[in-house]
Amino acid sequence: MKYLLLKHYRGGPTPTVAFEPMDRWTPEEVDAHVQYMHDFAARLEETGEFVDGQALAPEGTFVRYDGEGRPPVTDGPFAETKDLIAGWMVIDVESWDRAVQLAGELSAAPGPGGKPIYEWLEVRPFLSGAHTGTE
Amino acid sequence: MNESLLRELVPAVIGVLVRRGADFASAEDAVQEALIRALQTWQEDPPRDPKAWLVTVAWHRFLDAARAETSRRGRELAVEVEPPAGPATATDDTLRLYFLCAHPALPPSSAVALTLRAVGGLTTRQIATACLVPEATMAQRISRAKRRIAGLPLDRPGDLGTVLRVLYLVFNEGYGGNLDLAAEAIRLTRQLAALTDEPEVAGLLALMLLHHARRASRTGPGGRLVPLAAQDRSRWDTALIAEGVAILQAALARDRLGEYQAQAAVAALHADARSASETDWVQIVEWYDELLLLTGSPVVRLNRAVAVGEADGPQAGLAALAGVPADLPRYTAVTAYLHERAGDLTRAADLYAEASRAATSVPERDHLTREAARVRQLPRP
Numbered sequence: 185m186k187y188l189l190l191k192h193y194r195g196g197p198t199p200t201v202a203f204e205p206m207d208r209w210t211p212e213e214v215d216a217h218v219q220y221m222h223d224f225a226a227r228l229e230e231t232g233e234f235v236d237g238q239a240l241a242p243e244g245t246f247v248r249y250d251g252e253g254r255p256p257v258t259d260g261p262f263a264e265t266k267d268l269i270a271g272w273m274v275i276d277v278e279s280w281d282r283a284v285q286l287a288g289e290l291s292a293a294p295g296p297g298g299k300p301i302y303e304w305l306e307v308r309p310f311l312s313g314a315h316t317g318t319e
Numbered sequence: 320m321n322e323s324l325l326r327e328l329v330p331a332v333i334g335v336l337v338r339r340g341a342d343f344a345s346a347e348d349a350v351q352e353a354l355i356r357a358l359q360t361w362q363e364d365p366p367r368d369p370k371a372w373l374v375t376v377a378w379h380r381f382l383d384a385a386r387a388e389t390s391r392r393g394r395e396l397a398v399e400v401e402p403p404a405g406p407a408t409a410t411d412d413t414l415r416l417y418f419l420c421a422h423p424a425l426p427p428s429s430a431v432a433l434t435l436r437a438v439g440g441l442t443t444r445q446i447a448t449a450c451l452v453p454e455a456t457m458a459q460r461i462s463r464a465k466r467r468i469a470g471l472p473l474d475r476p477g478d479l480g481t482v483l484r485v486l487y488l489v490f491n492e493g494y495g496g497n498l499d500l501a502a503e504a505i506r507l508t509r510q511l512a513a514l515t516d517e518p519e520v521a522g523l524l525a526l527m528l529l530h531h532a533r534r535a536s537r538t539g540p541g542g543r544l545v546p547l548a549a550q551d552r553s554r555w556d557t558a559l560i561a562e563g564v565a566i567l568q569a570a571l572a573r574d575r576l577g578e579y580q581a582q583a584a585v586a587a588l589h590a591d592a593r594s595a596s597e598t599d600w601v602q603i604v605e606w607y608d609e610l611l612l613l614t615g616s617p618v619v620r621l622n623r624a625v626a627v628g629e630a631d632g633p634q635a636g637l638a639a640l641a642g643v644p645a646d647l648p649r650y651t652a653v654t655a656y657l658h659e660r661a662g663d664l665t666r667a668a669d670l671y672a673e674a675s676r677a678a679t680s681v682p683e684r685d686h687l688t689r690e691a692a693r694v695r696q697l698p699r700p
Contacts, residue, residue: 207695210696211696218543222541239681241676241677
């Protein structure tokens, strides 16, 4: 079964530990964090559970159709005012429990002082799982 | 079965078919089918003249396909009025193919894909893997590109500058998949250099070789970016550097300077320094001055500011930034670096952090974040 793990720049049900932005950590703490993410993905490639992962830039905008002959409506590139997705990882695992377990591990990436950052991650099942049989 | 020999024959074979009256898209399809046949049969039954074999098989394929088309009458007529095939002028055909694949009517990503397929002889799957897109997406991109250039004649010399730009794009396309696009771009540029007598082609080849020579040292564990000054120079490929420098010197001696030669000259000066501190920044600034005259490019102006900062000090570097648009990629990172060197650490750290938020790749973002973190830790004066 495939699941999407969504990382957010901020957001989640309730705010957790408020860490300073990463550029205020020590270089070693930054390295440790980046290395953790890297190792996590590498480990899932080894177990055959990694499908895809991408990072996204912080800027972005909401867009919608605004009627025939009119340009699309956007809310402007105001990154500060909304929750934005920082990146995703697609995993292919045996069960929902495994997906939750992995999301929990990813959320434990180290921050300042090497302590976990308790980042909220969104876990969403893919709807495509059941139809992979014969054609 | 020598696959690289096959790939080298592709552009010449397509060229022959087109000269005999095939349109580019059909010729390209026919050659791809002939290649598949070759891969299946040559192992058992190698031909005496591989190129002639490919031309014959591809030509038959083309005729079969042409007959099956609804427009067969028109096509066959077109074929019949074509003069019979004369002695093959393979080099000319190949060169025209370069021009066609890099046609300005094509968006850059399509020109890259088409060049890799028609000139490079790569399969759609190989190109897709190298560009990190699904095979179906790449197949569509290639057939759209072929449709777009369908009516264009193959007999007119195109713009060599466009061809060079496309080859440089291939070189910079990335390092995904099994196929090394940088190596492929070097192979194609070598081919082009053999076909043309133009110092800029040599300049681009030298530039690619000099960049390629430093590749192993450019990333650290986990794909971390290693800036030039911190690279382990013992890992640079000295043979490639020597070759690049020799090609560049021969090109420069012909006294027809162009932007690729000037860029290669900068790369050669970096390659030449045994340590970062031995870099001849004064000469590098002079080459950037030449480049600026040739291109007027804001990117060159930005790079020049870095060199000025090293040659004449950070304040001079910051002054050299005047007139560079602030929304240029890397502008903020360069400003951060110059402020750090000038001792304005708080401002430098803020700018590094700002640059990291605008970074366009993960390694670049991580690198700049780390730079911000590093500068924040430095003891304040």
